[in-house]
Amino acid sequence: MRWGVEKRLEFIEFRLFWEGGINRADIVDQFGVSVPQASKDLTLYEEKAPGNLIYDKSAKRYKAADDFKPVFMQPNASTYLAHLRETNGGASGVTEAWLASAPEHDALPIPHRRVEADVLRDVLKAIREGHSIEVFYQSMSAKKPSPEWRRISPHALGNDGLRWHIRAFCHIDHKFKDFILSRCMKTRKHGLSGASANDDKLWHDRFVVALAPNPALSESQRSIIAQDYEMTNGRTEVMVRKALLYYFLKRLRLDFADKLDNPHEVPVVVANRAAFDAALAEATA
Amino acid sequence: MRWGVEKRLEFIEFRLFWEGGINRADIVDQFGVSVPQASKDLTLYEEKAPGNLIYDKSAKRYKAADDFKPVFMQPNASTYLAHLRETNGGASGVTEAWLASAPEHDALPIPHRRVEADVLRDVLKAIREGHSIEVFYQSMSAKKPSPEWRRISPHALGNDGLRWHIRAFCHIDHKFKDFILSRCMKTRKHGLSGASANDDKLWHDRFVVALAPNPALSESQRSIIAQDYEMTNGRTEVMVRKALLYYFLKRLRLDFADKLDNPHEVPVVVANRAAFDAALAEATA
DNA sequence: ATGATGGGTATATAAACTATACGCATCTTC
DNA sequence: GAAGATGCGTATAGTTTATATACCCATCAT
Missing domain, CATH: 2.30.30 (SH3 type barrels.)
Known part of the structure; x- marks a missing residue:
């Protein structure tokens, strides 16, 4: 199968999975093919992924079957969300907008000078x-x-x-x-x-940060945080380049765990603090 | 021109611009076309974008001319960097890897449970x-x-x-x-x-946050920050949904501007603090 | 010199796609 | 309830795009 055909089938599947339905017109708009070709693509998709496609005569739209099983992609929430964030920024570039009926969404605006x-x-x-x-x-x-x-x-x-x-x-x-x-x-x-x-050295060396739920939280809250961070035995380890360690501290607000009034703000604390501080001192020397 | 051809020309240009060079083999690998077709694509690219392409016989590779002028894309650093970050995550999905000789790079690991x-x-x-x-x-x-x-x-x-x-x-x-x-x-x-x-209401209402360089910084540092944030008259305004205001505060570490030892850590402060606090109180009520 | 590699091109053939046309079903409008 | 619009399906002939195969050329490493 040619690359273009494969991409169109992938597109059909993407739309079916994430947006629930697809049209001939969608394919025409996205790829600039003729209407009969879009028909053929849908027929071909039905052939390759039998049972995934159901035509809703009333809505005049193909819909994903209840037992939809993707065959041209592995659905990945992070990928979808990354695309969503991109559409917000405006500039698309290489990635074209595969998202048509994207939900209303917004991300924190981060004011910054652009990179040339x-x-x-x-x-x-x-x-x-x-x-x-x-x-x-x-x-x-x-x-x-x-x-x-x-x-x-x-x-x-x-x-x-x-x-x-x-x-x-x-x-x-x-x-x-x-x-x-x-x-x-x-x-x-x-x-x-x-x-x-x-x-x-600081770029290539990594420090293993041990994170644990903030002990100021209640036990049940700690266990929720443990799940959030996919901890085992109340701990998770994150490998961080020493050159990035300082930013890690800041980003996760790990430097204020004890000083904050509300422990809710800092869900995790560094469990190997002494070693962490030593590594950080080395990195910022 | 068919969609597939257009994409291949775009790919050629992308590689030329960001990675400096391209091969027939690159096109074959990316799109699965035959070798003669890849040759034709390069010839076609030269036709459509005359002078952009220079064949380096010694390196056996097409290189971007010094006066390279993109015609199939608008080069955008943010887009390139977004792609770079994606390659780090591993899961590609819709966006295929147009980056071949990507530089060594790394982003802060953010530990988190995956979204189903x-x-x-x-x-x-x-x-x-x-x-x-x-x-x-x-x-x-x-x-x-x-x-x-x-x-x-x-x-x-x-x-x-x-x-x-x-x-x-x-x-x-x-x-x-x-x-x-x-x-x-x-x-x-x-x-x-x-x-x-x-x-x-809190989702649809936006608060205009006025940001100014941290006054604890030296004058020259403040002017640098002003440039970083593309400020005019030492101010920049950012529209933030009230529902996101709290996270904005946390993310930019605006809540500690005064308490911190080192003003370097918090480059900007909120200039309209009273209104900000009122809006925040409304949002977190 | 020799072979390996990478690029260019020509030919005949095959696949993909278009343009056009017509038929069918559903829904909306009057 | 007929008329019109819309969307899907499919058939035809013709065009574009791509393949497979072949052969030639230049550069480089050995």
Whole structure:
């Protein structure tokens, strides 16, 4: 079967599963095929996945059967929700909108400067080819009130939950650091790399964070949290790169577990706090 | 031009732009077409986007020209980064991997219980058709240590930055509330709706949060933050649904701006705090 | 030099798709 | 309850797209 046909069958199944029904017109709109071809596709789908399709004459629409069994995809809630979040952002790009009758939805607006496509492109190139590169970077340090050209040897990208960082060797400070991608205004001058990616210890080393329900919660609440985090014996372990450990602390609000009035706010606490603090000290040194 | 051809040209351009080069083999792998067809596609691309393509005989690979001008897509860094994050998760689903030589990357691991596809599917159905539905829900309240069947009339989905909520009218408490999607274990019994989506005031009302750089920062740092958040006159306004306001506070760590030792941690503060607190009180009442 | 690899192209053939047309069932409108 | 609109199904002939196979060329490693 040709790739285009396969995609259309997948599309039919996607719509049936997540949106409950599909039309010839849906296929025509999505893929620009002719109406007879859309008919053939539906017939073909019925052949390949017998019993999944039921035509509702009254609604003039194919509906998913009660015992619908997907054969062209594995339904995954996270994937659907990720798509949903994308439709919110507006810019679709590669992923076209397979969601037609999406539910009303909204995500928290995270205000931020946009990342320049050309900057990202050049950084990716430097990572790929093992170059160093100069970035016109706005540092937060008080000594540098305006952006400066800095040479860095990038080797990876990291996401802290709110924004993306470049993980790179800094040719000025002679160590590996994070550079916030959106603070790179422009790039220039590829050059020789200043360090091997393998030497970025904090990036490659991972610390195993042990999480436990906040002991300030009631027992029944603790057990609910344990289920939420899929804990076994009231514990769950999360491997976190040391370079990301600081952001992990902040994102999960682990730094305030004890100081907060309401334990409800911080469902989990770090169970191996001493080791955690040591690792964090190492990472932020 | 047929949909499949268009997609292949788009793919060629995507790879050229973000990964710098492309091969016949890449096209064959991605779309399962024959080798001569991949050749034709490259020729066709050169026709449609003259000058973008340069064959590097030594590397045996087409490379993007220095003055590469995309014609089949608008390059968007956010879209690329969203794809990158998806590849991390593993589950691809609808979006196939257009990223071949992706850079090394990692995102913060957010430990969480998975959402059941069948649950989400049934909730979507209820929203779409305006039904109520029973969910086997694990509430956090101390009075309900184990999951219970609750009838709700869902009308929207909301994301708080860490997880998805169902926004629904609760038939037990007779008001609109958030239900954490991953705490819905199963669903059953569609029924009549208990309320109109329009009556969910906190969902439809939005509060305009005014954000300003943390005054505890130095002047130059404040101006950097102002740029980060694309502020004008040291302010930016963000429209937030009242139903999401509480999560906005938590996510941006706005509740600790003054208590924190290090203002660096909280780049922005709420400039219209009194109105904000009033709106928040209304939302959490 | 030799072979492996990757690209270009030509041919005949097969598959996929279009345009057009017509028939059928359901629902809405008058 | 007839008329019209809509949506599905299917048949035909013709076009586009893609395949399989073949052969040639350039570059590079050995």
